[in-house]
Amino acid sequence: MNTNITLPVPVHRVLSRLNQGGYEAFAVGGCVRDRLLGREPEDWDVATSATPQEMKEIFGDIPHFDTGIRHGTLTLLVDQMPIETTTYRVEGCYSDRRHPDTVTFTRLLGRDLARRDFTINALAYHPSVGLVDLYGGVADLTRGLLRCVGEPDRRFQEDALRILRGLRFAAQLGFALEEGTRQSLLRSRQLLGDIAQERIAAEFQKLLCGRWAAPVLREYVQVVGIFLPELLPMVGFDQHNHHHIYDVWEHTLHALEHTDPGDRILRWAVLLHDVGKPSCFSLDEQGVGHFYGHPQAGEALARQALQRLKLDRDTVDQVCTLVHMHDVALPENPATIRRWVGRYSLETVRQFLAIRRADHGAQAHAQEKEQAIDRWETLLEEVLRENPCCQQRQLAISGRELLALGIPSGPEMGRILTRLLDRVVEGTLPNEPDALLAEAGNLWRTASHS
Numbered sequence: 001m002n003t004n005i006t007l008p009v010p011v012h013r014v015l016s017r018l019n020q021g022g023y024e025a026f027a028v029g030g031c032v033r034d035r036l037l038g039r040e041p042e043d044w045d046v047a048t049s050a051t052p053q054e055m056k057e058i059f060g061d062i063p064h065f066d067t068g069i070r071h072g073t074l075t076l077l078v079d080q081m082p083i084e085t086t087t088y089r090v091e092g093c094y095s096d097r098r099h100p101d102t103v104t105f106t107r108l109l110g111r112d113l114a115r116r117d118f119t120i121n122a123l124a125y126h127p128s129v130g131l132v133d134l135y136g137g138v139a140d141l142t143r144g145l146l147r148c149v150g151e152p153d154r155r156f157q158e159d160a161l162r163i164l165r166g167l168r169f170a171a172q173l174g175f176a177l178e179e180g181t182r183q184s185l186l187r188s189r190q191l192l193g194d195i196a197q198e199r200i201a202a203e204f205q206k207l208l209c210g211r212w213a214a215p216v217l218r219e220y221v222q223v224v225g226i227f228l229p230e231l232l233p234m235v236g237f238d239q240h241n242h243h244h245i246y247d248v249w250e251h252t253l254h255a256l257e258h259t260d261p262g263d264r265i266l267r268w269a270v271l272l273h274d275v276g277k278p279s280c281f282s283l284d285e286q287g288v289g290h291f292y293g294h295p296q297a298g299e300a301l302a303r304q305a306l307q308r309l310k311l312d313r314d315t316v317d318q319v320c321t322l323v324h325m326h327d328v329a330l331p332e333n334p335a336t337i338r339r340w341v342g343r344y345s346l347e348t349v350r351q352f353l354a355i356r357r358a359d360h361g362a363q364a365h366a367q368e369k370e371q372a373i374d375r376w377e378t379l380l381e382e383v384l385r386e387n388p389c390c391q392q393r394q395l396a397i398s399g400r401e402l403l404a405l406g407i408p409s410g411p412e413m414g415r416i417l418t419r420l421l422d423r424v425v426e427g428t429l430p431n432e433p434d435a436l437l438a439e440a441g442n443l444w445r446t447a448s449h450s
């Protein structure tokens, strides 16, 4: 592995300024790992022997934020690039398994690297010193292994979030867990119960959007089940139905492999789309399995899980809408398509298609079913090319024109607008001002005479 890294100019400047002040400074952690792997880092972190006070003296002229000053972190804004700069530190014990009880600064890089979670994250780099790799991080990067720095049981006891971070890196990088780390992680999984839901959700969402999420979820569902117990009844649940070649959980994982890792709403929705199946199962007289009502039951379970994880309301609503609608029949004519685009958003309709594609891709007779979706997608695109009117605000007239006709604003005007939209969407009225005004006049006369 080539261990030379090109640092962005702003990071270089931060290192040089600290060095000129007589302090050590290195790029550390995830950014070094990602550069060695040829990936673009999420963020750049610098570790330094300077204390927060000393940093402030050096960077007085650069915009900075006291992100976590008590923990030694200052965020410097250099040429628009935020760089988290943190004093080398040793962490004390973690009596609540969440936050270190004390933060002790140190002047030794080696002690700072020792507190980091995995060997591949305990790397530091300086352009003239080169790579500092005290724990065999480069060898593990080459082999594709996640290994705790130090004794795994102790490291997971100190901060149980590391359990989930380990799985998250496995899902993002396609790495395996080193055997000792793996055994300890499985043994320690209950400790995740003590971690704040927001922290769990942030890490789990990264896991879910990782390219290797499906194999990681397959192997470690008992760990994920600690904070998402709703998933567990799906594991091994036989569907007794010729449409299905997999049990519910295997089907879900295959569907996940058919969805874009970049769309987090879609990834959540696919993970949870069949979560309602186990509780809705029935067998008919022929011994065929059915799951009547599972989208509704699934929506309720999904909402419960996502709210417990404290996901924001928009995310919860979007995911639940998709879980609810994932099994409905595809609208077959342009009018119904326009109605859908009006009722949901176009983005939701496209996500629905993507779920349906993933769902069918993971069933028996996948090819025929995909062809039906292809046909439907073509129809959707044709409808959209006509730039259709799907919502009230797209009508060629508004409430203002109706007022001018003498229709008072209020519920009756609302009903008239809804009726006009219905007819335009059905295709029985053109979306043109004259036609709309004439029809509005008719509706108003009929309403006022009845």
Ligand code: ATP
Pocket: 028, 029, 030, 031, 041, 042, 043, 045, 115, 116, 117, 118, 121, 122, 159, 161, 162, 165
């Ligand atoms: P990402 O690509 O998501 O930024 P990352 O590895 O950089 O991944 P960060 O949360 O940015 O993760 O943390 C930066 C570095 O801090 C890590 O690489 C690791 O060295 C250290 N670190 C973060 N969280 C922990 C933790 N819970 N325990 C030990 N070390 C940690």
Ligand code: MG
Pocket: 030, 031, 042, 043, 044
């Ligand atoms: Mg990072």
